[in-house]
Amino acid sequence: MTALLPRRGLAQILALIVILAVDRVVSPQFFDLRLQDGRLFGSLIDVLNRGTPVALLSLGMVLVIATRGIDLSVGAVMAICGAIAASLADSHGLPVVLAAALGAGLVCGLWNGFLVAVLGMQPIVATLILMVAGRGIAQLITEGRIVTFSSPDLVWLGNGSVLGLPVPVVIALGMLILTGAVVRGSALGLLIEATGGNARASELAGVGTRAMILSVYVWCGVCAALAGVIAAADIMGADANNAGLWLELDAILAVVIGGTSLFGGRFSLVLAVFGALIIQTMNTGILLSGYPPEFNLLVKAVVVLAVLLLQSPKLSGVAGIAARLRRTKA
Amino acid sequence: MQNSLDPAASLLEVRGISKSFGAVHALQQVDFTLRAGEIHALLGENGAGKSTLIKVVTGVFPRDAGIVRISGEEIAPRSAKAALGAGIATVYQEVNLLPNLSVAQNLFLDRQPMRFGIVREREMRRRAKALLADFGLDIDVAAPLGNYSVAVQHVTAIARAVDLSARVLILDEPTASLDRHEVEILFGIMRQLAGRGIGIVFVSHFLDQVYEISDRITVLRNGRLVGERETASLPRLELIRMMLGRELAETTSERASVGEHTVRDVCASYEGYGKAGYVAPFNLELRHGEVVGLAGLLGSGRTETARLVFGAERADCGQARVEGAPVRLQSPRDGVRHGFGYCPEERKTDGIVAELTVRENIVLALQAKRGLHRPLSRREQDEIARRYVKMLDIRPADPERPVGLLSGGNQQKVLLARWLATSPRLLVLDEPTRGIDVGAHAEIIRLIRELCDDGLSLLVISSELDEIVTYSDRVVVLRDRAHVEELAGEAVDVGNILAVIAADGAVTAHEGRA
Numbered sequence: 001m002t003a004l005l006p007r008r009g010l011a012q013i014l015a016l017i018v019i020l021a022v023d024r025v026v027s028p029q030f031f032d033l034r035l036q037d038g039r040l041f042g043s044l045i046d047v048l049n050r051g052t053p054v055a056l057l058s059l060g061m062v063l064v065i066a067t068r069g070i071d072l073s074v075g076a077v078m079a080i081c082g083a084i085a086a087s088l089a090d091s092h093g094l095p096v097v098l099a100a101a102l103g104a105g106l107v108c109g110l111w112n113g114f115l116v117a118v119l120g121m122q123p124i125v126a127t128l129i130l131m132v133a134g135r136g137i138a139q140l141i142t143e144g145r146i147v148t149f150s151s152p153d154l155v156w157l158g159n160g161s162v163l164g165l166p167v168p169v170v171i172a173l174g175m176l177i178l179t180g181a182v183v184r185g186s187a188l189g190l191l192i193e194a195t196g197g198n199a200r201a202s203e204l205a206g207v208g209t210r211a212m213i214l215s216v217y218v219w220c221g222v223c224a225a226l227a228g229v230i231a232a233a234d235i236m237g238a239d240a241n242n243a244g245l246w247l248e249l250d251a252i253l254a255v256v257i258g259g260t261s262l263f264g265g266r267f268s269l270v271l272a273v274f275g276a277l278i279i280q281t282m283n284t285g286i287l288l289s290g291y292p293p294e295f296n297l298l299v300k301a302v303v304v305l306a307v308l309l310l311q312s313p314k315l316s317g318v319a320g321i322a323a324r325l326r327r328t329k330a
Numbered sequence: 331m332q333n334s335l336d337p338a339a340s341l342l343e344v345r346g347i348s349k350s351f352g353a354v355h356a357l358q359q360v361d362f363t364l365r366a367g368e369i370h371a372l373l374g375e376n377g378a379g380k381s382t383l384i385k386v387v388t389g390v391f392p393r394d395a396g397i398v399r400i401s402g403e404e405i406a407p408r409s410a411k412a413a414l415g416a417g418i419a420t421v422y423q424e425v426n427l428l429p430n431l432s433v434a435q436n437l438f439l440d441r442q443p444m445r446f447g448i449v450r451e452r453e454m455r456r457r458a459k460a461l462l463a464d465f466g467l468d469i470d471v472a473a474p475l476g477n478y479s480v481a482v483q484h485v486t487a488i489a490r491a492v493d494l495s496a497r498v499l500i501l502d503e504p505t506a507s508l509d510r511h512e513v514e515i516l517f518g519i520m521r522q523l524a525g526r527g528i529g530i531v532f533v534s535h536f537l538d539q540v541y542e543i544s545d546r547i548t549v550l551r552n553g554r555l556v557g558e559r560e561t562a563s564l565p566r567l568e569l570i571r572m573m574l575g576r577e578l579a580e581t582t583s584e585r586a587s588v589g590e591h592t593v594r595d596v597c598a599s600y601e602g603y604g605k606a607g608y609v610a611p612f613n614l615e616l617r618h619g620e621v622v623g624l625a626g627l628l629g630s631g632r633t634e635t636a637r638l639v640f641g642a643e644r645a646d647c648g649q650a651r652v653e654g655a656p657v658r659l660q661s662p663r664d665g666v667r668h669g670f671g672y673c674p675e676e677r678k679t680d681g682i683v684a685e686l687t688v689r690e691n692i693v694l695a696l697q698a699k700r701g702l703h704r705p706l707s708r709r710e711q712d713e714i715a716r717r718y719v720k721m722l723d724i725r726p727a728d729p730e731r732p733v734g735l736l737s738g739g740n741q742q743k744v745l746l747a748r749w750l751a752t753s754p755r756l757l758v759l760d761e762p763t764r765g766i767d768v769g770a771h772a773e774i775i776r777l778i779r780e781l782c783d784d785g786l787s788l789l790v791i792s793s794e795l796d797e798i799v800t801y802s803d804r805v806v807v808l809r810d811r812a813h814v815e816e817l818a819g820e821a822v823d824v825g826n827i828l829a830v831i832a833a834d835g836a837v838t839a840h841e842g843r844a
Contacts, residue, residue: 206666
């Protein structure tokens with residue numbers, strides 16, 4: 001009965017369409033796009049641009065969650081890496097700045113991965129350590145100030161455009177393609193899903209489960225670093241207190257909305273990014289509607305609940321709901 | 331006896347109980363009778379149906395057929411709590427109490443003495459102390475239960491059960507984590523309770539303890555009742571035969587095709603291989619085209635041997651060789667690299683990845699062996715999956731179905747396929763036919779023979795002795811975590827294996843810890 005519908009992703013696509021339609025109602029210009037100075041402008045572009053940090057985070061987070069882990073530290077890692085990028089921006093070239101920031105993200109990921117894969121700590125506790133400590137580290141780097149910079153290279157990373165699209169959007173798209181190519185192009189995807197689905201069985205089948213777990217945390221750290229650099233470039237400064245604050249929760253939410261279970265196993269990169277877009281479409285819509293932003297959180301909660309209900313195996317997905325409705329009518 | 335109960339009267343009567351999980355018959359027409367004041371041992375290997383019987387009787391699982399009577403009155407409890415209400419209490423190996431609460435609170439949980447809505451702590455402690463004194467236990471009942479030994483926790487659980495007016499007490503492997511002295515205390519309590527007319531069901535795999543404490547023995551095998559005997563008149567050899575094998579006459583004829591080939595090359599060998607506290611050092615040679623069976627009772631070190639041979643567990647002494655060359659087996663990865671495969675006993679927890687498809691489960695070990703950088707293309711995966719689904723007749727023949735939705739027998743075949751896809755030289759199968767319906771059972775045994783004819787070396791564990799003798803060229807018999815004897819050629823028969831397992835050494839060596 002589900003043969004005509006895509007097996008996965010239907011709930012997410014439906015949710016996005018509904019939210020876009022609501023946005024169109026509250027803000028009639030929502031779908032307007034205009035080209036100015038070789039760059040596209042409009043609410044849709046805004047959604048993509050603002051959604052970039054969470055989309056990047058969710059790319060790393062979805063892999064971590066697929067191994068049955070979680071990474072609470074990504075917001076703090078954003079702050080660290082943003083601070084590093086901002087501090088170096090005016091004295092070093094972009095390659096050095098990027099290398100330092102991404103290197104720091106990699107080290108953060110290694111640390112998390114070491115705690116989880118080698119020491120066997122519970123992921124939620126292991127990454128809580130860096131979540132707490134990370135902001136302190138970021139504040140040490142910025143010496144408690146908001147570090148601003150004017151390096152045009154780094155500013156371009158946050159505000160420039162390529163082929164009419166904002167640079168952050170292009171970067172996020174590039175990362176999605178790169179991650180997809182690495183994960184699905186190699187055997188990594190299958191082995192990560194097997195590790196998350198049943199670590200003991202995978203281990204006995206000869207899968208290097210520790211290496212799998214370590215590598216996903218490293219990748220999560222790198223993605224968070226990139227998100228941090230972009231967030232800093234966007235505001236031309238690093239705010240150790242607020243950069244990436246609570247974004248780990250949005251990233252987890254994006255992954256869950258994208259249909260990846262917190263119990264690990266099957267995952268979808270594209271749907272996780274979709275999840276990030278759903279969240280951002282809502283945020284933007286609420287801002288445009290003129291309602292006070294406090295509503296944002298409530299509406300978000302309701303939408304998340306709706307999407308999760310649509311995916312719930314107990315309701316056996318959209319088809320199940322339809323069947324139930326029909327049955328109750330009959 | 332003191333309380334006017336006729337000791338010969340049956341207290342708990344179970345008649346014609348059946349229970350299936352999918353296509354697997356966990357219990358078929360099982361009868362069980364417990365008399366007042368008796369200690370009745372319930373025996374059988376893993377998967378014989380002991381736990382299922384207990385769970386069906388106590389209402390944890392619904393039953394498919396049959397009746398349960400207590401003192402002649404029919405009961406149909408829907409939960410363990412309802413069973414307790416009817417007078418049946420169960421104490422599991424893992425005590426189901428709250429270690430962070432005090433002993434007294436545990437004893438009176440849910441029924442604390444109250445006054446004006448406030449728990450009367452002192453009254454509760456006084457009663458707890460008196461209750462435990464009945465069991466010869468003098469401890470500080472205000473201390474958290476978790477501070478005490480497993481033995482005390484067991485006694486507490488039993489005291490609570492008995493105080494809840496249980497007439498039937500089921501003890502599931504109560505002695506597994508007790509030392510000799512604690513076992514004595516527990517047995518003292520069991521005798522005392524039996525003297526009060528309580529009927530006790532004692533589940534254990536320590537046969538010497540069974541002989542020490544029980545009045546009667548009921549043996550289950552493959553979900554069927556084998557028989558009920560008086561302990562005093564049942565020789566140990568006869569008991570083990572009831573647990574492990576059919577009658578000798580039936581089985582000897584089946585072993586015809588085995589044993590008429592020339593000496594083959596050694597595939598893998600183990601010298602003085604072992605791990606302290608796990609399995610005593612053993613010597614083992616596995617040859618191409620040969621099936622070696624591992625026989626022994628539950629807990630004798632069969633699975634432990636299999637894990638060492640494969641590399642799932644690290645040995646702390648001895649030398650392993652593959653095709654004559656010394657190797658180090660530090661992890662399953664090493665085993666896989668050397669061309670080993672291992673189908674574990676616990677298919678669900680250690681074998682399949684339930685959520686992934688049949689195809690993905692089949693290619694998993696091969697992909698892990700090839701490494702990340704050499705992914706199998708989707709076409710190759712489809713090809714491999716199709717080939718093995720056809721070869722092993724996996725049903726339904728849909729490689730894209732999540733493997734968790736398949737029956738036990740088909741899951742087992744998927745695991746076999748997973749290893750066959752890696753073209754192994756040695757395959758270790760731990761209870762390959764456990765929990766599988768009869769048809770698939772015969773098929774898997776046929777497969778084992780075929781694989782062996784293709785030059786594969788096989789190490790197979792099975793509790794079914796008549797099964798093991800049909801396909802094994804040699805049988806290693808284990809007892810108390812040591813390899814005690816290797817039978818080859820004509821010597822491989824159920825009688826000989828039973829004799830080795832039941833040899834006198836087992837009686838003394840089983841004492842103490844598992």
